[in-house]
Every structure is written in structure tokens, then in C-alpha cells.
Amino acid sequence: MSHSTTPETADPVLTAERAHLARAAECLTEMRAAASAVVDAGVDAWASERLGAARADRLRALAADPGVPPFFGRTDSATETFHIGRRHVRDAAGDPVVIDWRAPMSRPFYQAGPADPQGLHRRRRFGFSGGELTGYEDEILADGDQPVAGKGVLPFLRREIERPRSGPMRDIVATIQPDQDDIVRAPLAESICVQGAPGTGKTAVGLHRAAYLLYTHGGQLARTGVLVVGPNRAFLRYIEQVLPTLGEVDVEQTTVADLTARVPVRAVERPEVAVLKGDVRMAELLRRALWGEIRKPADSVQVPLAGRRYRVPVERLKRYVDDLRRRARADDDQQLLHYAAGRERLMMLLAEDARRQKEEAGGSPGDGETRRAARSAEVRAFCDEVWPARDAAGLLCRLWSDPDRLARAARGLLADDEQALLRWAVPPRSVRSAPWTAADAVLADELAGLLERTPGYGHVVVDEAQDLSPMQCRAIARRLAAGSLTVLGDLAQATSPWSPSDWQRTLVELGRPEAVVRPLTRGYRVPGEVLELANRLLPLIAPGLPAATAVRAEPGALRIRPVSTFAGPLVDVVTEIGDAQGSVGIVCADAAVAEVAAVLTGAGLPAAVLSDDGEEAPRVAVVPAGLAKGLEFDAVVVVDPAAIVAAEPRGLHRLYVVLTRAVSTLVVLHRHDLPEPLAQHPAR
Ligand SMILES: Nc1ncnc2c1ncn2[C@@H]1O[C@H](COP(=O)(O)OP(=O)(O)OP(=O)(O)O)[C@@H](O)[C@H]1O
DSSP states (O other): OEEEEEEOTHHHHHHHHHHHHHHHHHHHHHHHHHHHEEEEETOOOHHHHHHHHHOOOOOHHOOOOOOSSSEEEEEEESSOEEESSOOOOOOOSSSSEEETTTTTGGHHHHOOBBBBTTTTTEEEEEETTTTEEEEEEEEOOEEEEEEEOOOOOHHHHHHHHHHHOOSSOOTTTTTTHHHHHHTTTTTTTEEEEEEOOOOOOHHHHHHHHHHHHHTTTHHHOOOOOOOOHHSSHHHHHHHHTTTHTTTOOEEEEEEEHHHHHOOOOOOOOHHHHHHHHHHHHHHHHHHHHHTTOOOOOOOOOEEEEEEEEEOOOOHHHHHOOOOOOHHGOOOSSSOOOOHHHHHHHHHHHHHHHHHHHHTTTTTTOHHHHHHHTTSSHHHHHHHHHHHHHOOOOHEEEEEOOOHHHHHHHHTTTOOOOHHHHSSSSSSSSTTTTSSSOOHHHHHHHHHHHHHHHHOOOEEEOOOSSGGOHHHHHHHHHTTTHHHHHHHOOOGGGOTTOOSSSSSSHHHHHTTOOEEEEEEEOSSSSSOHHHHHHHTTTTTSHHHHHHHHEEEEOOOTEEEEEEOSSSHHHHHHEEEEEEEETEEEEEEEEGGGGGHHHHHHHHHTTTTEEEOOOSSSSEEEEEEEEOOOOOOOOOEEEEEOHHHHHTTTHHHHHHHHHHHTOOEEEEEEEEESSSOOHHTTTTTO
């Protein structure tokens, strides 16, 4: 049974809860004061600085956002009552006033249900308005020891979902559902792949998982860090406030493009070239290209050490080089000998050889003398010849400019016509001015990863992973080191040329083939009527993938309107829905964005184009279909679905993405026939 209450001064429950809220706010203020008053008596400057940093972290964590109330829920068992909030609050005696949502004690708040009350007899959720506690909703989970019957979607959850969107994505900490909670709280060591239909909460779950792991494994992850990777800056901008609201300010959030920004990207290549550059064979090509720079030693070397010269014969030099090369083959980045380290090691091997010779002759050279020998002009000249210093961009530039070099690295790997796709017709004047593309940047990053070890994170969350190329996956895997991974995605929304039909290959390239694929199938964002329309595309775009079921129905949420021209109807629709609170997305083919924006602004409507530069999204946004993925709007107008489908090879997948962005209303304006499965829809 559930029940809700609206503000009522006479309600004793509300009065008591408001008093607890005031007490929690007071305790939080005291905790903050205590954290800033700590003095570093009796410690040295270094320790004081470290303490200062730790205190700053703690203060930041305690910094209460006035719009964020100290708690949002409460659990009652026969013996205990806990208030659950975004962070722990305790009183001066150290007793808990609010329990952090991530603490084990909070788990029943998320997991208990009528079928399994987990010792609770009641769960309470609170409603707030501008920081004021205005209402609450109780769910009775057990009557005495007897579980009570459950019911459908709770009014509270529904209100949370339907609250008008303004600005970036919000956290879902008050309403995480049991299947989502299982993923959020999975152990740190477990790598997980969440396959979820649109709006099932994948992004939300991934971000809450990051926050949960940081809370539960704070010490370990504070050292190694957590990384969140999203598809583009518009998406990052949309999600970037969720973790800070949860008190986690130190998580790095980035795109693959920013992660791999090794060369200045100034060009876009043809799709078939981009496909080839994303192919996993590139990894072997680059490995051969780099290690192919190494030459066989042709002559002995005279190594100067402590005033004398020692000859290292060519046979020994060959053995040193061969031994080092063999160590460049390890699968594990931690074990791998990187090219630059190999060069350093070779220098040392020559110096140590000379040292041994001197020791055999009765001398005892010191470490400093040996290190100087390793840096001597003779040893350097030898290494420049045999194991030359290289940089990623320079080597890639030579590879694309020099057909013979490319052919050597590509032998047996790429056909002639494939090599031709990679070659630059005109070699650039300099490395910097070369026509680098985004795919080249990922390749340069692969080379950089062969040259030197890439620092890894303790946990990486990667969103919209269905679109990653194998080479992009490898770029992420390099940053994983010994850490674990949360992969979020939907095969039905895959629009890139690499799009897989199952997750296995992606997980292999991401370095975690053992990751368990966990489905999420309850759709929170999209009303049932709209989801039913989009689901009609599934048999065509992702046969075998289970369709999501919507948690809410909203009669009238879907309108499909045939039009003869777009301008007039578009202005009418946007005028009508733009008046309501909340966000509006007008989604059209990328090529039509300027025209659609001009129609709307020409009619005096406050619309602006959503861009990928990380700027905040306008409330009424004209959204290129190519940028719609991962975003959502209270109302969506899809303009000319046929043009969206025609614009790219996986256009139907793109249409599926576009049709699943609306929280409350979807209007489809179409001039041409709708794709076959949609044309049969009753809402037409
Ligand atoms: N348990 C929940 N309580 C309240 N809102 C939720 C819950 N789960 C998801 N939502 C809301 O549903 C919407 C969709 O969530 P999210 O963007 O995480 O889904 P997604 O699976 O990543 O979608 P897509 O595949 O379209 O990118 C968001 O507004 C999110 O806040």
C-alpha cells in the first residue's frame, strides 16, 4: 500500500520530519565548522600540506548545496529508523542523523519490496520544493511479519521522472530501482556490461556506480582515479553535474576524442578510410611499424667508462637487442616493454657490459660512472642508429607519407587497395600541418601507448559503448591498467560503421572479455505509447534484442502528423509545446539544422542550435540527429524522419535513437512515407 501527503501544517508526521531536517542541516553545519577548525599542531610543512589537501577534500564533500536537502528517504524496521541522504550526517556525539545512500545500511531502502521486505515495514520518500520539505509518500512493505501486496509504478517515481527538465541531467538517488541497484553496488573487481534499451537508466546507473565505488573503496580509488568516457561534449555537458551533486568532484569525465588528442584534428576522411583506421588490424600494423624502426647492430661499440674504452662485440649487441625486442610482445600493458623504455634499457645494457669488463680486469666502477657511460656520445650514437628515438605523430606521418614503409608494415595484413586508402596523396610540409583526422588521433594514441606506458585508472565507466571502433576500445583498455570497467550501451542504438551485433568483440577489445552482460529492460524515460512506436523498428535493426517495457503510459503522448511542407506546422507545434515548462528538442537531419533553426527564429521563437562545443543546451534546442544520442527532452519534435534515415547507412538505428528522446510528448512531422513498420501505427 502507498499513500502520499501534500503540505499541511497540522500533519504531525510532516512536522516531525521537518524538525529532523532542521537538525540534519544543523549537524552538517557543525561538521563543516569542525573540519575547517582542525589545526595541524606538531606536524611538519609537508604533512601540513597533505592534511590541508585532505581537509579541503572533506570540506568540499561536506559543502551542502542549499537546493539539495540532507535526506530524501527513510526506512523503518521493528527496531530502527534511518534517514537516507546523499551523504552521512552525524551529531556531536557521533550518532548518525542521516545515513549515506551508499552505506550497506541503506541497501534495504533500494531493494526491499512487498515480496521481500528485508526487515522493513515501511519505506518513506520525501517531496521537496526549493529545499522545503513539502510532502512524503509511504510504502507499507509488511504488516507485522506479513508482506503486503505490491502495486505498479509508484506516484513518487512517476513524479520524479516527469519533473520538467531544465538544464543538465539529475541524479536518481531517491528512486534507484532494485535491478539498477544491483548494478550500482556490484563489487569493484567485477567488470560489467549493461545492455539497456533507451531510457532504462544506463547512464544514471553508470554514474551512481562510480559514486558508490568511490565511497566504498575511497582510499584505493583516490590513488588510481575513476574515469567516465562519453561520446561527445554535448553529452558530457548534459551528465557532468550528476557526480558533483552526489558529492564526487574528483572524477574525470571526458570523450574518446579528448582522451586521444595526440594530433591536431583538422580533417575528416571518407567513411571507408575511417572504418579501416578503426579496424583492429591497425594495432598490428602500428606495432610492426614502430618495432620495424629497430636495426640489427652492424658493428661493435667502444663504450667509454672511467677514463678507458671497452669494446662490446657485435654478437653481444645483437643478443641485447633481440632479448629486449622479445619483451615487447607481452599482452599485458603492465608487463610490456615499451619502446622508449627499451631504448633506455639498451643504453644501460651497454654501460653494464663495459662495467663487467672493467670489474673482470680488477676495477670497481661506481653507479654514477656506469650511468655516465650509458649517456655517452658513443652509446647514444649506437642507439640512434639501432633503436632510434621516435614520437607517435612523427612516425604516423611517415607511415602515411611513405608507401614503402607502409607496405613493409602492412605485408600480409592489408591488401594493396587498403594500403592505398591510408596513404596521403601529398606528403604534408610538417607533422603539425598534416591533415590529421579523429581516427588518426586514436592511432597516434595507440603508438604513444607502445612508446610509453599509459597511466591507468582504478575504474572506467564508458557510455554509448556500442559505437566504439576496436581501436577506440583499445585506447580505453590502455587506461584501465589493473582496474575494472562498467560498459554502458545499446546494440539497437549503434550507428557507427563498427557496430557489433553482440557485445563479445567489444569486451575483448576493451580488455575485459570476462565482463558479464546485464540487461536493463524497464524504460523510465519514454512513455509506453512512444516506446511502442520505436520498438516496431527493433526486428529490423536489432533482431533478437528484447524490447523494453515502459514503466509509464501517457495517453496522448504521441502525435504523428503528415504535412505537405514543414515550416508552418513546425512553428505551430513548437509554439504550442514551447509554452509549457521544461525542455524541447527539435530533432532533424544534421544537414537540415540551419534551415529548421532559421524557420523557428524567423517566427520569433527562442530556439537555438545544440552544438558539440560543450556549451549549455538551450531550453528550446534544434538538435542535429547525430548529436541526439544519450540526451532527453520533455517534448521532442522529429522533423522529416525520412531525411534522418536517408542521411547515413545506419539511418534506421539513428531514427530509433531520435524517437526515444522524449519524456512526455513526441510529435513526428513527416512529408514522405514513414518507414514501413511505423507506417502501420494507429497514432497516424
Ligand atoms: N530509477 C529511476 N528513478 C527516476 N528516474 C530514472 C530512474 N532510472 C532512470 N531514470 C530517468 O530516466 C531517464 C533516462 O535515464 P538514462 O539517460 O540514464 O537512460 P539510458 O539508458 O542511458 O538512455 P539512452 O540509451 O537513451 O541513453 C533519465 O531522465 C533518468 O533520470
